[in-house]
Each structure stands twice: as C-alpha cells, then as structure tokens.
Amino acid sequence: xxxxIQNPRYxxxxxxxxVTLSCxxxxxxxxxxxxxxxSSQAPKLLFHYYDKDFNNEADTPDNFxxxxxxxxxxxxxxxSPGLGDAAMYLCATSxxxxxxxxxxxxxxxxxxxxxx
Amino acid sequence: KQEVTQIPAALSVPEGENLxxxxxxxxxxxxxxxxxxxxxxxxLTSLLLIQSSQREQTSxxxxxxxxxxxxxxxxxxxxxxxxxxxxxxCAVRQQQRGSTLGRLYxxxxxxxxxxx
Numbered sequence: 471x472x473x474x475i476q477n478p479r480y481x482x483x484x485x486x487x488x489v490t491l492s493c494x495x496x497x498x499x500x501x502x503x504x505x506x507x508x509s510s511q512a513p514k515l516l517f518h519y520y521d522k523d524f525n526n527e528a529d530t531p532d533n534f535x536x537x538x539x540x541x542x543x544x545x546x547x548x549x550s551p552g553l554g555d556a557a558m559y560l561c562a563t564s565x566x567x568x569x570x571x572x573x574x575x576x577x578x579x580x581x582x583x584x585x586x
Numbered sequence: 587k588q589e590v591t592q593i594p595a596a597l598s599v600p601e602g603e604n605l606x607x608x609x610x611x612x613x614x615x616x617x618x619x620x621x622x623x624x625x626x627x628x629x630l631t632s633l634l635l636i637q638s639s640q641r642e643q644t645s646x647x648x649x650x651x652x653x654x655x656x657x658x659x660x661x662x663x664x665x666x667x668x669x670x671x672x673x674x675x676c677a678v679r680q681q682q683r684g685s686t687l688g689r690l691y692x693x694x695x696x697x698x699x700x701x702x
Contacts, residue, residue, distance in 0.1 A: 574635045575677075
C-alpha cells in the first residue's frame with residue numbers, strides 16, 4: 471500500500487547531541503511537510519518542501535534543518551536538541567494539483583523524540 | 587491569521603450515541619477542510635476531506651458538513667463505538683498565499699471517549 475513511513479518510531483538522544491529523523495513516501499507526492507506536536511497541542515508546521523523548494527516557517531528555530539534529496543525522502547535534522555524539543559515529529563505529504571490546488575494531506579505514524 | 591477552534595475539548599459518551607463535533611475557523615477563504623483522527627502516541631489518519639465548493643462528505647458512519655460562509659464544520663458520528671475513542675482534529679487549508687501555499691491550520695482537537 472502507498473504510504474508515509476517514518477523511522478525510527480522512537481528516538482532517544484542526549485541534550486545537545488545531533489539527531490536525524492527520516493521520512494519516506496511511496497505516494498509520489500510533490501509536497502512534504504514536517505510538523506512538531508507536543509502533548510495535547512495541535513501539530514505545528516516547521517517547514518515544507520514543494521519539490522526541491524524549501525519553505526521555512528518564520529518561527530521555526532534555527533536548530534531545526536531539513537533535507538530532501540529526492541522525491542521520496544525527507545529528513546529532519548535537530549542540530550543541538552534541548553529538553554524543549556522533546557515531542558512527536560510528524561511527516562506528511564500532499565500533491566499540489568494543477569491550478570494551485572492540493573489534495574488530501576497524508577501523515578506518517580510519527581517519531582517520538584525523547585531528550586535526556 | 588487563520589484561527590481554528592474545536593468544541594468541545596473533550597467528550598465522554600456511552601456506546602451507541604450519535605455525536606456531533608464542532609469546528610470553527612475565522613477566515614472563510616479556505617481551499618478545503620480535512621478531519622483527522624489521532625490515537626494516543628500515533629500519527630494522524632485522514633477521515634474526510636471537504637472541498638470549499640462542497641457542503642458535505644460521508645464515509646461509513648461519519649458525515650462531515652461545511653458551511654464556509656459562517657466558518658463552521660461539523661463531524662457527525664453515528665452509533666458510536668468504543669473503537670471510535672481517539673482525538674479528532676479539524677484542519678483547514680488556506681487558498682494560495684505566497685509561502686504559506688498548501689499549509690494546514692489545525693484545531694487543538696476533541697478528545698472522544700466512548701465507553702461500553
């Protein structure tokens with residue numbers, strides 16, 4: 471089945487130790503998103519790619535970076551994780567349609583990040 | 587800036603009841619609206635997508651309506667079951683506006699518990 475896959479599902483890192491989260495998709499969607507979600511809060515968009523065009527949200531900390539080497543894969547790099555970065559990180563995809571529309575947004579299962 | 591509100595924040599009902607979850611948004615210039623389900627510690631599962639030109643969408647026991655002019659959507663769940671217990675999130679997609687193209691604005695969700 472076509473889907474959005476995230477690895478690992480659970481990640482534990484130490485304060486200040488860089489970590490990379492991975493997302494892959496078999497939907498062949500041209501847009502990929504990274505969200506941060508903390509307990510009982512709405513997902514917060516960090517950035518998104520339309521093909522290779524990177525779009526950063528204004529309030530996304532510089533500590534968060536992203537790479538999209540090809541259509542299928544997207545990575546979230548946290549350069550120096552702090553305790554406040556502990557959260558669920560969600561990857562999502564969507565297809566931009568002709569005429570500037572979008573179809574549904576599909577989410578992966580998420581990666582739960584713990585910072586010790 | 588688009589604001590999405592969901593009422594109630596939590597709901598607990600006995601099995602078999604018909605439910606209505608509410609979502610309101612402040613900017614009616616939306617492209618579409620999506621309802622998601624999120625189980626604890628998991629990603630988001632798309633339930634229904636309503637385009638701005640549509641009034642409602644149905645999938646099994648779920649029915650979602652959209653009144654764009656008044657900035658409201660409702661999710662109706664018929665004959666609720668314990669397996670419906672989850673958090674339900676509403677998200678609206680804005681019409682094309684520069685770098686926020688395709689962005690979803692989320693509510694904080696309604697946490698539903700259906701007890702046997």
